[in-house]
Amino acid sequence: MTTSELVTAADVELMQxxxxxIAATHxxxxxxxxxxxxxxxxWGRAHTAQGSAWRRRLxxxxxxxVAWGWAQLPRSVRVSDGSVHDVTGxxxxxxxxxxxxxxxxxxxxxxxxxxxGLERTALPGASDGFALERWASHGxxxxxxxxxxxxxxxxLNQRDLTGLEPPALPDGYRFRTADEAGxxxxxxxxLNAWGPxxxxxxxxxxxxxxxxxxxxxxxxxxxxxxxxASSAIMWLDEANRTVEFEPVGTHPGHRRLGLGRSVLLHxxxxxxxxxxxxxxxxxxxxPGHPSARELYYGVGFRKxxxxxxxxxPAAAA
Numbered sequence: 001m002t003t004s005e006l007v008t009a010a011d012v013e014l015m016q017x018x019x020x021x022i023a024a025t026h027x028x029x030x031x032x033x034x035x036x037x038x039x040x041x042x043w044g045r046a047h048t049a050q051g052s053a054w055r056r057r058l059x060x061x062x063x064x065x066v067a068w069g070w071a072q073l074p075r076s077v078r079v080s081d082g083s084v085h086d087v088t089g090x091x092x093x094x095x096x097x098x099x100x101x102x103x104x105x106x107x108x109x110x111x112x113x114x115x116x117g118l119e120r121t122a123l124p125g126a127s128d129g130f131a132l133e134r135w136a137s138h139g140x141x142x143x144x145x146x147x148x149x150x151x152x153x154x155x156l157n158q159r160d161l162t163g164l165e166p167p168a169l170p171d172g173y174r175f176r177t178a179d180e181a182g183x184x185x186x187x188x189x190x191l192n193a194w195g196p197x198x199x200x201x202x203x204x205x206x207x208x209x210x211x212x213x214x215x216x217x218x219x220x221x222x223x224x225x226x227x228x229a230s231s232a233i234m235w236l237d238e239a240n241r242t243v244e245f246e247p248v249g250t251h252p253g254h255r256r257l258g259l260g261r262s263v264l265l266h267x268x269x270x271x272x273x274x275x276x277x278x279x280x281x282x283x284x285x286x287p288g289h290p291s292a293r294e295l296y297y298g299v300g301f302r303k304x305x306x307x308x309x310x311x312x313p314a315a316a317a
């Protein structure tokens with residue numbers, strides 16, 4: 001077991017390797033924010049600006065990483081419109097290999113010691129009954145804001161890459177790759193879809209350096225007036241021959257035109273050409289948030305797993 005240190009690019013690659021090993025045999029046990037693509041995206045887009053508030057601990061067995069915790073502590077985040085968002089609580093991304101399930105207690109103890117006196121949140125998977133029991137024994141309870149029909153819990157969806165129908169863009173729209181369109185366009189496409197975010201050309205350059213990123217698997221849709229109207233990044237896990245979409249988004253002024261559907265279908269065809277046979281994508285799963293889920297179901301994805309938002313109040317020991 002290593003000591004608690006700042007998260008590094010090398011750490012993230014080890015975490016991605018564990019995600020690949022678990023996804024190969026127990027894909028339903030890969031936690032939210034612990035998948036191959038989520039790790040790459042979350043690290044790449046934010047480590048330069050926010051990495052000083054990230055702590056991690058790694059657990060090894062026989063030279064292999066078998067568990068890790070990545071604590072994201074309070075910080076101030078400057079977003080693209082110049083405003084500043086203060087994060088006052090803490091969040092733990094984590095993963096434990098199922099053959100070493102008992103380590104979850106050590107992960108939780110380390111998290112509690114790393115974020116004392118703070119509200120602490122985590123997102124274990126609903127399929128991991130043992131882990132959920134252990135979290136409860138440490139005083140973690142379901143997060144009220146994450147539960148129910150309008151909660152923030154997410155689900156992971158999957159499909160194979162056979163039987164793909166062709167994409168159909170409206171007249172005047174065209175597909176571009178990020179490499180063709182350039183850095184500014186790639187960043188603008190993301191901000192157009194998601195609004196002000198802590199994302200910039202510099203952050204995008206970091207994203208491009210992460211394991212699993214490929215310029216030709218970062219797809220944009222350009223509108224007739226030159227607006228970047230939709231985009232998706234696909235993270236290629238060559239070992240498992242799968243791609244993970246993260247993120248996917250469409251400009252509010254260009255929605256309800258089938259762009260999201262088309263970018264997914266086009267992306268899956270490109271992924272298949274790159275050697276992938278399987279795709280995943282995450283979305284909000286609560287019934288009160290149907291739009292993304294219906295988009296993904298409409299192109300053949302189906303639910304694989306979901307997370308369980310947990311909370312330990314700041315006042316708890």
